[in-house]
Amino acid sequence: FHVLVAGLGNASVTPDSLGPRVLKNLQVTRHLKVQYGDDFWKGRTMPIISGIVPGVMAQTGMESAEILKGIIKETEPDLIIAIDALAARSVKRLGTTIQLTNTGIHPGSGVGNHRHSLTLESLGVPVMAIGVPTVVGAAAIVHDTVSAMIGALSESMETKGMGDFVGKLNSDEQYDLIRELLEPEFGPMYVTPPDIDETVKELSFTISEGIHLAFLGQEVS
Incomplete structure (x- = not known):
């Protein structure tokens, strides 16, 4: 069973370096088969693990999907694990949640920088995203x-109607309204926590050890 782990993102930008840092901690095994041949693998339950940091388009001039398609053609993995940093929809989720999906990933979509999707349909191989x-x-x-804002608006007779209007919108509608008001004035601004260096360091190690436990059955420190 061959697993290809793709560390997406820009290693030079700390909030976007999660994927590349996971690959630094990852114990790959495919080179053992290449070096010692098929006989080495007979009777062993160890999976074949390979990894790649495809970089970002500004560095390579190529989409991550294009790079991965070439690697898939040559190495024929059974599963791709794509690891990427995300843009949160709530401050409370920053660095506190690890999201997993078996439907692939759309790199850059969280910050409006849409790239080719990495999915079973686009790559021809099942994609697990972390x-x-x-x-x-x-x-x-x-x-x-926004709840505090609605409360403040509702306290004043002059703005009560505005508070009632916003309060009747669902969460997605409120978010879209706020974004439409903010972006013309401030642009698509993004914020990251002050301890992002330590957060990415710890989470990248946690994810790499999770992969080791899942496929190798042991931690690799």
Whole structure:
């Protein structure tokens, strides 16, 4: 069973370096088969693990999906694990949640930088995605405080109608309204916590050890 782990993101930008840092901690095994041949693998339950940090388009001029398609063609993995930093929709999720999905990933979509999707349909191989929110947009920060804003508006007779109007919107509608108000004035601004260096360091190690436990059955420190 061959697993290809793709560490998405820009290693030079701390909030976006989760994927590359996971690959630094990852114990790959594919080179053992290449070096010692098929006989080495007979009778062993160890899976074949390989890894790649495809970088970002500004560094390579290529989409991550294009790079992965070439690697898939040559190495024929059975599963791809794509690891990427995410943009949170709530401040409370920053660095506190690890999101997993078996439906692939759309790199850059959280910050409006849409890239080719990494999915079973686009790559021809099942894709498991692991992501951690490391940045949050200004609109999400305001959205987290919208309840307080509604309460303040409702206290004044002059703005009571506005408070009632916003309060009747669902969460997504409130977020879209706030984003429409903020972005023309401030642009698509994103914020990251002051301890993001330590957060990414710890989470990247946690994810790499999770992969080791899942496929190798042991921690690799």
